[in-house]
Amino acid sequence: MSATIVNLPDQSTARIPKVNFLTKENGLLSWLLTGDHKRIAILYLISITFFFFIGGALAGLIRLELLTPQTDLMATDTYNKVFTMHGVIMIFLFLVPSVPATLGNFFIPMMIGAKDLALPRINLLSWYLYVVGGILVIYTMVAGGVDTGWTFTTPLSTHYINTNVMSTGMAVFIAGFSSIFTGLNFIVTLHKMRCPGMTWFRLPLFCWAHYAASILMVLGTPVLAIAIVLLALERTVGIGVFDPTKGGDPLLFQHLFWFYSHPAVYIMILPGMGVISETISTFSRKRVFGYTAVAFSSVAIAVFGFFVWAHHMFIMGISNYAVLVFSLLTMMVAVPSAIKIFNWTFTLYKGSITFETPMLYSFGFMGLFTIGGMTGVFLGASGTDIHLTETYFIVAHFHFVMVGGMLMAFLAGIHFWWPKMTGRMYPEKISQMAAVITFVGFNLTFFPQFILGTLGMPRRYASYPPEFQVLNVFSTAGATILGVGYLLPVLYLTWSLKYGAIAGNNPWQATGLEWQTQSPPLTENFLVTPIMDHEAYDYEWLEAQQAKEVASAR
């Protein structure tokens, strides 16, 4: 079969290091009161996986209902609750924290040669806030759900709906603070905790992407909090900020909500892009093509990302000239994404490429994100937006970017760093298969939705005209395949915790500082504070280093 770069220690003698962050302390309390960024990352990983599967089950229900044109599986009210809960859970409890709170939390300090994040207790607090948000969401579901849609459009959410809007709002409000604290922590850490020699332009691109995302988290999320508080006040005491009969303006809520929620999609995708930069480089043995371009494109996305929110409101009667400005800025934000795609592609050029699972997921990301990004331009151009917005076209676009892009990147990252986090390899063959299944299932699920959207099928519909059925059947069929693709990793990754091959320090021969220490790492990450004396992705440095070790071992 194909060549591999995997370089494992001799399995007959290799042992997982006795002392590591997992074994340092035992007992539930040692986890619940930990300040260790790695343990908090594991806590996050378990909790977001839990919510991912709840959200995924809800997605399955949606697809089942849409198998037939009539509303025969559930009542429309139930359907509305199901898609609302799916959105709330997937966005606020999975996508926003997914890569940053798990992989970012675990690896940013290690990549910059630090012992921990700058504010370990704030880090733990952010997990607790996440958990409180999560419990409130579960409470909402048990108490009967909520059916505002994840966008909480006023006045529907304030005056016309009697479900658990308040508890959902509170959940989002609290989970938002978890995100603010994570972002704040990353910014401070990246400024203050870099090891000697680690200049800004020697940072792995993963860190740049997280830095950009963190800025968005810190500056954007408070606006969401404000919007939610105003919504709550409107609902409880009727302050009338959004109520036209009291002189308020319902469009104001749209402005406030999207001022966060558009940057939020960059909060979700940027860390994923960071993962792809790491995997593509490692599995093609090459430094990332145009390091500075990739780094600054992350920052450009963060900056432009703040000034495009009104493209969610093109048909809501905002001024035509505002539409002009926001449409233009939307086109601008598409450019850095295109730059990234081409830079990753050219990283492959003259590389020495192998196709382990993280690389397969990364290829999946590149293809699907390209489609997702291009269809975003369809929606950013104001004219075509009129026809395509609020239909399945936008559902497909969003899922191509978020599921095809972000989730693929998340899985790429989980597989890539699994050996470092656990000390054991995942089984390669079956995971490659899972990656292919995911890719096929994904396309079958979401590609037909572009056609449905072009036909005009509105989103959030529990029933639809019969001529749309064939495409919906394809989509539902794809969703079942996709479900298998997501269940497989849970099974074999759990299996690998006990039976996986011992990974050793650096199974991928990767250059990041996180790979130059034991797996799983020590609580302090490094025995001695590393000194960064080379550029990021310097494979020649790595070879020299390894040659030196071999020489000294003799």
Added chain:
Amino acid sequence: MNQISPVLWQFLVKWMTNFALFPPEASKIAPQMDALYFFMVLVSLIGLTIVVLLVVSFSILYSKQRHPHAIQIEGSTMLEATWTIIPLGLFLIMFVWGALLYFRIYTPPANAMNIYVVGKQWMWKAEHPGGQHEINALHVPTGQPVQLTLISQDVFHSFSIPAFRVKREAIPGRYTTVWFEATTPGTYHLFCTQYCGTDHSQMIGDIVVLTPEDFKKWLAGSTSGNSLAQDGERLFASLSCAACHNTRPDARGPSLANVYGSKLTLSTGQAIDVDDAYLREAILNPSQHITQGYAPIMPTYQGQVSEEGVIDLVEYIKHLDSDYRIQQTTTTTDLLPQGTGTAAGQQAKPRGKVNP
């Protein structure tokens, strides 16, 4: 084929006829929208093909077996500039093209026929100027620009006609407009595309496009007897608007003759164009819209007049072209039958009035 398997043949025919892949083009703007759409599809396909081709060929050429040692490359300013400028150029073309389309769709021509549409949970009510009322349906003629003035009575709705490629949100508290010119007679989908609660997916209807002759017949056969302006006139009378807005020299309110389309100076000194939206605001929220030279004495009619009622009033005021018309209305007020119990008396209760 037919000989091989009639069953399969039948299935294929059924499949092909019931399996939509692209919406019909039934308005003047639709082909223009589709031109841009297909341009974008083409650019996306080319872009995707380039990326996939590069990834696949690099993966083959530089796989570890073929190319065991990577050659390190910093980057290339030249290439970097290429894939910044070309996408930017393409995106800018799409931006300009899209913006032209957008302005066309949302700028109605002067000769457009206006139809009011009120959205409410969960139905669409259309009101033709001649007084034809429709629910979850809209009849329009071909070859005539039609402007829709939309408003919602409760939450956000969105009036979407995929076959026309137009869509506009109906928002509580303000008018929005959209226009189209239908080209092909037929029946097309009408969807509410903004999530609006329980029966969002039932808030659908039919857009019936008729030839001008058929449309005339339909108008004649569907009239409720009163035009919107006539309904508005009754409402105007019953709300005693004419008590102030009469044409007498000592009137407490400004004369409304020919006010529509004129430029007014408000007491704040602000100059304002009088359009549908302004009239609506001035009725519901008068203290904010005092014409210069008049005292702020008009009470609000918020909650007393339904959205349909406001539309009737606006339509009435639109058609006030002389003081004489107002005097006629003033006279009508005196002649209003008072609870005579006859059919005429029942009819006299204007339909737009909301009973407290």
